[in-house]
Amino acid sequence: MIKAENVSVKYLMTYDRIQSMKEYLVQLVKGKIQYEEFWALRDVSFEVRKGEVLGIIGHNGAGKSTLLKVISGILKPTTGSVQVNGTIVPMLELGSGFDFDLTGRENVFLNGAILGYSEQFLKGKYKEIAEFSELGQFIDVPLRNYSSGMVMRLAFSIATVVQPDILIVDEILAVGDAAFQEKSKKRMLELMGGGTTVLFVSHSLSQIREMCSKAIWLDHGEMVMAGTTAQICDAYAH
Amino acid sequence: MSEKQVRKGCAIALAVYVVLAVAFYWISGDQLHFRDENTDAITASEPIGELVQGMEIRQPFTAQADEILGVDMLLSTYARENQCRVFVSIVDKNGLTLAQTELSGAEIEDNVTRTVSFVQPVQVTPGTRYALVLTSPDGAPGNAITAWQGSTIATARAEVPVEISDRLLVNGDAQEGMLHYSFQTRSYFWFGTFYWYFILGMGLLLAGYCAYLCRMTRQGRSSLGLRVISAFQRYGYLMRQLVARDFKTKYKRSMLGVLWSFLNPLLTMIVQYIVFSTLFKSDIPNFPLYLLSGIVCFNFFSEATTMGLQSIVGNAALITKVYVPKYIYPVSRVFSSAINLLLSLIPLLAVMLLTGTPIRPAILLLPFGLICLVGFCIGMGFVLSTLMVFFRDTQFLWGVVSMLWMYMTPIFYPESIIPAHYMTLYKCNPMYHIIRFVRIVLIEGVSPEPKAYALCLIASFVPLALGAIIFKKNQDKFILNL
Known part of the structure; x- marks a missing residue:
């Protein structure tokens, strides 16, 4: 389903990001353009088969989000290759496609289209999305009047309405109030039970233990360990 | 995408192509075949003088179009009725008269731009030198008309002098300005002549490409065209x-x-x-x-x-x-x-x-x-x-x-x-x-x-x-x- 081979991602970092032509020329004349190579990922290889739930753990800046971006096709690896078969729904940051001047209803269709859902699918599932989000009549109110919890609930409902082949989850289970969190966790488990391959990033070891079948541990862009959830979590905890 | 869908799409594309080709032929009409233009006239600033028997007003020019249908000139009669005749001719560089029209002095109105048409459009070769010649077989002082000359051209805000490449010749003597005249010309386009061949050729190319797409789909291979279409979908x-x-x-x-x-x-x-x-x-x-x-x-x-x-x-x-x-x-x-x-x-x-x-x-x-x-x-x-x-x-x-x-x-x-x-x-x-x-x-x-x-x-x-x-x-x- 997903096969990553020797994936490396290199960022070129300048101390101050040069974003204007004048600055660039000035720095060039001064001979001050220095790039520092920064490897966000180095030689990461792993394989995920259909229906598996892979947990990714590591400290901040370990390269977890970069890895997810590479898999979802947003970022091209500098070297190495990633093979992905199937549709991907990325839940990297919920609601990034929302327009706050539009109503909830309009945003369902806009965000759904961005996630790659078809028109018929969205029309058919609209009711389900609206119900799951528990927004009631707020669905016809512009998003700028929503509370942040409401926005998140809507985003979660849109992202999980589909049964994708691959679901990429980056720390999003803490959405809404306790009741909604419970509900969303149930939905996630439902999806995982339905044969969806899941890549799951979390800082909470208990969540990883509960939901994942396999795990990998990243540290400073390198893969420290790969194996079953229990092995990795035990090693990571020490 | 299934083969059936591709076939249907191809059929629609071909039908649309035929409809557009015919509609375009109808809408564009004559403009597809030729273009009529009037050449710019110089501002008439002074009369050349009475056109009497034996005098020749000769304005050389370089042809810009394929045919000359007629010429517009400002003519004056000195506010009287003249019983003279005027010959307007187009002469090629060997002196051969290509076309000639006779005007009767009695019909000429004073200070009015007169359109002189030739019986048959005059066939000329673009880029070749010709001359517009005015003569009168029976004009005499007191019974003659005149044409006008000038050396400036009207623009949006002022009269500007123009560089005169072809000076007016009166009895062979070069004058300061140019004759005030404007040709009605017609240019033919090769595209119009070959329009249907062109349409047929493009149609065959399109049909060929459609056949190629169908074959690729049947073999289950992807091609650029299909990828573009499915991306659109x-x-x-x-x-x-x-x-x-x-x-x-x-x-x-x-x-x-x-x-x-x-x-x-x-x-x-x-x-x-x-x-x-x-x-x-x-x-x-x-x-x-x-x-x-x-x-x-x-x-x-x-x-x-x-x-x-x-x-x-x-x-x-x-x-x-x-x-x-x-x-x-x-x-x-x-x-x-x-x-x-x-x-x-x-x-x-x-x-x-x-x-x-x-x-x-x-x-x-x-x-x-x-x-x-x-x-x-x-x-x-x-x-x-x-x-x-x-x-x-x-x-x-x-x-x-x-x-x-x-x-x-x-x-x-x-x-x-x-x-x-x-x-x-x-x-x-x-x-x-x-x-x-x-x-x-x-x-x-x-x-x-x-x-x-x-x-x-x-x-x-x-x-x-x-x-x-x-x-x-x-x-x-x-x-x-x-």
Whole structure:
């Protein structure tokens, strides 16, 4: 389903990001353009088969989000290759496609289209999305009047309405109030039970233990360990 | 995509092609085959003198067209009735008379431009030297007419002297100026002659490509054409949603809302109309329509490029989170401006009706010009959005460049004031060709000459292809700079 081979991602970092032509020329004349190579990922290889739930753990800046971006096709690896078969729904940051001047209803269709859902699918599932989000009549109110919890609930409902082949989850289970969190966790488990391959990033070891079948541990862009959830979590905890 | 769908699509494409080819033949009519033009006349400033027997007024010229249908000349009778005859002839460089028309002095009105037609159109070779000769077999002092000469030409604001290449010869003596005359000419296009062969050839190519697509589908292989079509199907809905979003949010919190799409070009036109019809004297026929058609096209260009410029940087939040082909962003921005363009056609139509411009079938050719304009703007959007990612200065620079571009496009001034040596520069400007096309279709109500279509296509496709290449080469680096 997903096969990553020797994936490396290199960022070129300048101390101050040069974003204007004048600055660039000035720095060039001064001979001050220095790039520092920064490897966000180095030689990461792993394989995920259909229906598996892979947990990714590591400290901040370990390269977890970069890895997810590479898999979802947003970022091209500098070297190495990633093979992905199937549709991907990325839940990297919920609601990034929302327009706050539009109503909830309009945003369902806009965000759904961005996630790659078809028109018929969205029309058919609209009711389900609206119900799951528990927004009631707020669905016809512009998003700028929503509370942040409401926005998140809507985003979660849109992202999980589909049964994708691959679901990429980056720390999003803490959405809404306790009741909604419970509900969303149930939905996630439902999806995982339905044969969806899941890549799951979390800082909470208990969540990883509960939901994942396999795990990998990243540290400073390198893969420290790969194996079953229990092995990795035990090693990571020490 | 199934083979059946591909077959159906191909059949539709071929049918549309045939319908368009026939419709185009009907709409463009005579303009496909030839173009009639009147050559510029010099301002008549002084009479040459009585045309008496034995005198010869000879004006050499270089033919510019294929046929001369007639000649317009200002003739004067010295306010009396003359019983003389005048021969107007066209002579080639060997002295052979190609055509001759006889005018009777009694019929000539004083100080009126007279059209002299030849029985048969005079066949001439472009680029070859000929002469227009006026003689009279029986004119005598007190019983003769005269033609006029001059050495200046009228422009928008003043009479300017012209460099006279062909001096008027009276009895073989070179004069200071040129005869006041204007030829009605006709040029033939090879394209019109071979139109149906061309259509057949293109049709065969299209059919061949369709057959190729069907074969590829049957064998289960993908091809560029099919990939493009399936991308359209797949991302068409997203594109519509993004366009709808832009359109809905644009006027969301303004009182007049969508009305601004009509009002904006209309108000700009009124302001510029007042300024340019009082401050500058312009002799452009149907100036309001001339102005508005230029403004509508250029407003679209400026809006679409400015929006396209921001399309990647402005959607940074999305681009770094969700994978969507990146070309969607600039293209959808240009399409949302295109909706505005369509809306601003309504005031354009209103001005057409108000100024009494007849609406002819040629208006159906307008979509061609507009599609070329949209294609050009998408190309510009690709280039600008790419530049913007790497250099944020582009947005400020573009403000200046687009202003310069506006002055470099004949929007509110006539083409005739452009100095000849700058004309090459103007012809490199895609907007010049597209706006010219739109104006011919709207104001003159005829189809432009075949060359104008080719120029519009080039003006649209070359920037589009270049933009797409630049965008594709750099799109993987976007995310590192957002």
